[in-house]
Amino acid sequence: MDPHTPSAPAPRAPEISTGLKPSTPGPARRSTADPVKALMHRHRELCERAVDPLEIAAGLEAHGVTDRTAVRFRHRDVFSLAEEMYARVPRDGETPPPPATERTPRARADWALLTLLPGALCAATVVGIRLTEGQSRLVAALVGFLAVSLAMRTALSRGPLGTADRGPTTGSSAWTYWLLAYAALGDGLLAAAVTGGPDALPTGAADAPWPMTTAPVLALTLSCVPAAWSAHLFAARARRKLAVSRGLEDFAASVRPLLLGTFALYLCALTALAALSGAALGEPAARPQVIALGALLYLARLLTVHGFTHAPSVVLTAATAAQGTALASAFASRLPGCGFLAAPVDALVDLWGPGGIQTLSCGLGALALLIHGARKLTRASAHARTEAPC
Template sequence: MSGGDPVKALMARHRELCERAVDPLEIAAGLEAHGVTDRTAARFRHRDVFSLAEEMYARAARTDEEDPAAGPAAAQGPAPARWALRALLPGALCVAVVAALRWTGGELRLVVGALGMAAVAAGVRLALGRGPLSSEGRSVPGPHDWRTPPGARAWAYLLVGYALLGDGLLHAGLMGGPDDLPDGAPYGDWPITLAPLLALTLSCVPAALSARLFRSGVGRKLTGSRGLEEFAATARPLLLGVVAVHLAAVSGLSVLCAVVLDEHSTPAATAALGALLLIARLLTVHGFTHAPAVVLRAVGWVEIASVCLVFAGRLPGCDLLAEPVETVVSVWGEHAVPLIACGAGALVLLVHACRRLALASAHAPAGPRPPSDR
C-alpha cells in the first residue's frame, strides 16, 4: 500500500458503490460489508472507515450528480400518516371481528371467525408492506433477498394461531377432551382466547413506532460515529431500549384486552410472542432472514410438540410422553408453554440482533447485502 495512490486503487475495486452512493455513510457501510475495518483503513492512511469513506465520496464521479436529491427522496418512504394508518388497520379489523364474534353464535360464528381471520391477516400484510416495518427504500442485488421467506411467514401465523387456540386445546387435552371443535365461547370445551390476538394486532402501532425510532436513532448515531466499533457500542443499547418499550406496550395492551373481554390471559406470554415477532421483523427488513426463519420454526415445533405429547400420552404404555408437559403445566399453567418457547426464541434472536444490527452495513439505504446471518 505504500506506492501509488492506495485510495484510488480501492475506489477502482468499489467503483459502483462509490458512483451510486448518496452520502459517505453509504460508502462506509458498503466497505464494512466487504470486510474493511477501522484497522484496514489505517493501511489507506485514514484513522477509521468513516474518514476513508468521506475521501472516497469526495473523489467519486457519482451517477446521481444531475439529481442529487433523487437518492435520499427515494429512501424516505411514505408519509408518517400513511404508514400509521396502515399500522392501525390490523387492530381495527380485529376489534370488528371480536365484536362480530360476540354478537353471533352457532355455525355463523365459525364463518364470521374464518372470514375475520383472513381479513386480519390481509391487514397485517398491508401494514408490513410499507413504513418502518417494511424493507422499502433498500436496493439489493436480488429481488427476494430481503423479503420474508414464505416458511417464516407461515410459522409466524402459526404462533399467533397457537395464542388463539393452543392454550385451550392443551388444557382440554389434559382434562381428557376436547369432545368437539371450538365454538368461540370463552368457557366452552375448547375455549378460544381472543385477548392475545387482539393485543398483538393492536401492537402493530407501537411496533411500527419502535421500528421507526430504531431506524432514525441508528441514522443519527451512524452520522455521529467516527468508527465502526463506536457505532456498534451505541447501536446495541438503542436496540435493547426499543425492544423493552415494545415489551411494555404489548404487556399493557394484553392486560387491557383481557379486562375488556373478561378473559384469563397471561400478559407475559403475549409479550414474549410480541417481542419475538418484532425482533424477527427487524432482522428481516435489514436483510437477515435466515435466523428469524429458523427460530420461528423451532418455537412453532416446540408448541406443536407440547400438544402432541399430551395426546400421545393417552396411548397404552405411553404415559411418560405427556409427563414433561404435565409437570410444566401443573407448576406454571398452560401459558408456561408459549412463554418458555417464545421467551427463549426472543432471547436467542435478541442476542443475534445485537450482533447483526450493530453493523453499519445493515443500515445502508442502498448497496451490497450485509454478511450472511447463517
C-alpha cells in the same frame, strides 16, 4: 564512416529522455503502492453509485472491512477510508442530490393509518364471534381471520415494518400464523389434552371444552401501531447517529442503547394493550405469553426489515416446532406404552400452567433474536439499505 554509423541515432536521445516513455513507470509504481486505489477498483460500483461517504462506509463494512482493516490502508477507521474513496471518485462535474431527506425516515399518514387496520378488524371479529352462535359464529371467525390476515399483510407492506425489495417469505408467514393461532387456541387445547380431552371442537366460547382466548390476539394486532412507531424511531435515530459517528465501534456503542430502548418501549405498550384487552373481554390477560410472543414477532420483523432474514426464519421455525411437539407429545402419550412422552409437558404445565409452553418457546426465541440483533442491527451497513417508503 562505418564506425560512426551506430552513432547516427544519438540526436534522438534527448527527445526520448524528454518524452512520455520514461515517465510511465512512475504512475505504475504509485498505483501498485496505492492500496486505496486498488480497493476503489475492487468496489468500483459501490463508489460510483454512493451519494455520500456514509454509504461507502456501510458497503465496506458489509464486505468485511473493519477499522482494523482500514489501518492497512493508512486510515484510522472505515469512515475515514470511505471519505477518501468518495472524494477520489470522478463524478464528471455532477453534484449528487442531498441525501438527508431520502435517508431519514419520516412518519407518513398512509402507513400510520394502515397499522390501525389489523387491530380494528380484529376487534370487529371478536365482537362478531361473541354476538353469534353455531354456524354463524364459524363464518364470522373465518371471515374475520381472512380480513385480519389481509390487513396485517397490507400494514407490513409499507412504512418502517415494510421491506422495499423483499416480500415476506412464505415460511416465516406460515409460522407467524401458527404462533397467532396457538395464542388463541393452543393453551386451551393443551390444558384439555393433559386431562384427557378435548371432547369437542372449539366453539368460540370461553367455557367450552376447548376454550378460545381472543384477548392475546387482540392485543397483538393492536400492537402493530406501537411496533411500527418503535421501528420508525429506531431507524430515524440510527440514521442520525450514523451521520455524526466517526467510527464503526462508536456507532455500534451509540445504537445499542437505542435498540434496547425502543424494544422496551414496544414491550411496555404491548403490556398495557394486553391488560386492556383482557379487561375489556373479561378474559385472563395472559401477559407472559403475550409479551414473549410479541417480543419474538417484533424482533423477527425488525431484523427482516434491515435485511437479516435467516435468523428470524430459523427462530420462528424452532418456536413453532416446540409448540407443535408439546401438543403432539400430549396426544401421543395416550398410546399404549407411550405415557413417558408427556412427562416433560406435564411437569411444565404443573409448574407454569398451560401457558408455560408458549412463554418458554417464544421467550427463548426472542432472547436469541435480541442477542443476534444487538450484533447485526448495530452495524452501519444495516442502516444503509434501501427501505420501504415511509
